[in-house]
Amino acid sequence: MSAGVGMSRRRFLQWCGGGVVVLVGVGPLPARALAAKFVYPEDFNAYLAIGNDGRVTVFSGKIEMGQGVMTSQAQMVAEELGVALSAIDMVLGDTDRCPPDMGTFGSLTTRMFGPALRAAAAKARATLLQLASRRLGAPVEQLRVADGVVSVAGFPARKVAYGVLSQGARIAHVIDAKAVLRAARDFEVMGRSAQRLDGRDKVTGAALYAADIRLPGMLYARVLRAPAHGATLVHADTAAARAVPGAVVVEEGGLVGVLHADPALAQAALALVVAQWQLPALELDPESIFAHLVDAAAPLHVVGARGDVTAQAPLARRRFSSEFHKGYVAHAPMEPHAALAQFKDGKLTVWASTQTPFPTRDRIAQVLGMDPARVRVITPYLGGGFGGKSADRQAIEAARLAHATGGAVQVAWDRAEEFGNDTFDPASVVRVESGLAEDGSVSHFDYAVYSAGERGAASCYDFAHARFRASGAPSYGPAGAGASVHPFPVGPWRGPGANMNCFAIESQIDIMAAASAQDPLAFRMRHLTDPRMRRVLQAAADAFGWQPGAAPSGRGTGMACTIDAGTYVAAMAEVKVDAASGQVRVVRVVCAQDMGVVVNPDGARMQAEGGITMGLGYALAEELNFHGGQVLDSNFDTYTIPRFSWVPRIEVVLVANDEVAPQGGGEPPIITTGAVIANAIFDATGARLMRLPMTPQRVLQALPGPAHA
Secondary structure, three states, X not given: OOOOOOOOHHHHHHHHOOOEEEEEOOOOOOHHHHOOOOOOOOOOEEEEEEOOOOOEEEEEOOOOOOOOHHHHHHHHHXXXXXXXXXXXXXXXXXXXXXXXXXXXXXXXXXXXXXXXXXXHHHHHHHHHHHHHHHHHOOOHHHEEEEOOEEEXXXXXXXXXXXXXXXXXXXXXXXXXXXXXXXXXXXXXXXXXXXXXXXXXXXXXXXXXXXXXXXXXXXXXXXXXXXXXXXXXXXXXXXXXXXXXXXXXXXXXXXXXXXXXXXXXXXXXXXXXXXXXXXXXXXXXXXXXXXXHHHHOOOOEEEEEEEOOHHXXXXXXOEEEEEEEEEOOEOOOOOOOOEEEEEEEOOEEEEEEOOOOHHHHHHHXXXXXXXXXXXXXXXXXXXXXXXXXXXXXXHHHHHHHHHHHHOOEEEEEOOHHHHHHHOOEEOOEEEEEEEEEOOOOOEEEEEEEEEOOOOOOOOOOOOOOOEEEEEEOOOOOOOOOOXXXXXXXXXXXXXXXXXXXXXHHHHHHHHHHHHHOOOOHHHHHHHOOOXXXXXXXXXXXXXXXXXXOOXXXXXXXXXXXXXXXXXXXXXXXXXXXXXXXXXXXXXXXXXXEEEOOOOOOHHHHHHHHHHHHHHHHHHHHOOOOOEEOOEEOOOOOOOOOOOOHXXXXXXXXXXOOOOOOOOOOOOOHHHHOHHHHHHHHHXXXXXXXXXXXXXXXXXXXXXXXXXXXX
């Protein structure tokens, strides 16, 4: 339930179990909330609670979709509170129990929510130390904490456990900015590789996802789908479906759903619906989309600039003009979208596979005309999200059907529905004009991106004369919806926009380095003054064993670097290219990153390895087939994602930097993947690929020589 909307004191205590509770205020808080004796504040959500048994319950609006934040958040609390990791229970993504949160995306959990969570734990620790000081008769300065037990320095027998201190205490504190966090040099839990809290459940199959949840009397829903985006339902004849024994048909505001206690019979009944559609007149396809994106684009705006590009360009000794393209990419998660909704006693509860439980709750409430206080969203584990589980159309469908029938209804998309109704990473175009001065340095760099957005569109290089422009924000939504220029809905995709921007920027850097016969590493270092970026790039080179030399050298090695989510990344790769087939095999990738304080080193490495592996898809194979608003891919027989056999040897180098707070780790490593492979292909063959994905056919077309012309 949202803060300040009808939760009683009794219900709050039932949720939290009493003890010491640390709250986050989201509105005006009465002064009595800070009193030593627990008094219910009017507007609150709990961050954590220490129960009478000493166990710590952490409430977080963030969700676990495989990225490991269940474990890293627990590590942060364990560190600041002074308890064992095994003593922590996590409650994630429950809108009735957790602090309001916009969602889990953008590599924001650790770097943005982490400090507040650590502050809550530090506040709880200070409170418990005050209680222990009175109980043990010693000043706080003489107390020590280990595994939830407070003792007096030099007198280990004088001790008391957190659970004893919290019994009957009923103390509430509101976090503030004054909480003192532990320094990295004192870490005992953070900075170490902890075993994942969700690991056992997921390995044994005990973990529940939205499609796994069952309620008594629930119905399975199959929803009538349009043959193309932008199509309008003219008429649906549902008489035959209604005649199926046990079938329930809902027709409401353009939604046609067929429900049954047996999912197979629900599908069979849906097949009996005869629908007439008015189709949109769209002729766009994967080849014509790029000209359309530029022609229909909003005016370019400057996202970063220095010097005078216009005046400098004519003075360049050599000038380079490039245009880069990227097609639409699907999220293709292991778990398709699913949701179970139950309408009971005037309240709607939705178990949804969602990255955005609170915004989803609000969208559902708006669609149904309900008070958000009467809608609860609970987020089970997600089987991958990558930005695609933010729109939550399936949750709204389940909610509407449950509200209409007054019961429990599950909507679980199959793979064809996933492809047909997901949002997609937008196709995009980048145009770059650059030049070299007489001394071989970059004279100017003029960059314009269409459709991908401005994330990563301003380079980390110190060009004296540079301009970076973008055509509006990414237009997420279907054609004709506001400023959208796309034939179907688009949305965030792991590192949204940055993958394309890095591909274009780092390719252009390599184009200039090769044209002037300069080593790619030396060329980049020449234009970098940021000590963090230089250190990370050198760390990657050292681990990779970079051999200086101008490209193409025939060795098949390349590099790329970027800054994203506060993390500095440099990647180097080795590839093999089959000149007969155009097939690219990535042999090895080294990824160095400075992400500040590393909460869980193994978790950070896993995120990097997963990002690089996923990045092989958009780099080498993934591109949506479509005609107008019709998505032509419906499964993995036509849409290719990376296979295990593609995965190269991956080495992750975590560049130590405890002077910087923890930064993002879920997205930065994927961003350099397309660029580093493109540059390695050029070094191997002399073929410069200007379009993602770099399929075998496109590699063959780009290979130099008459045989490939």
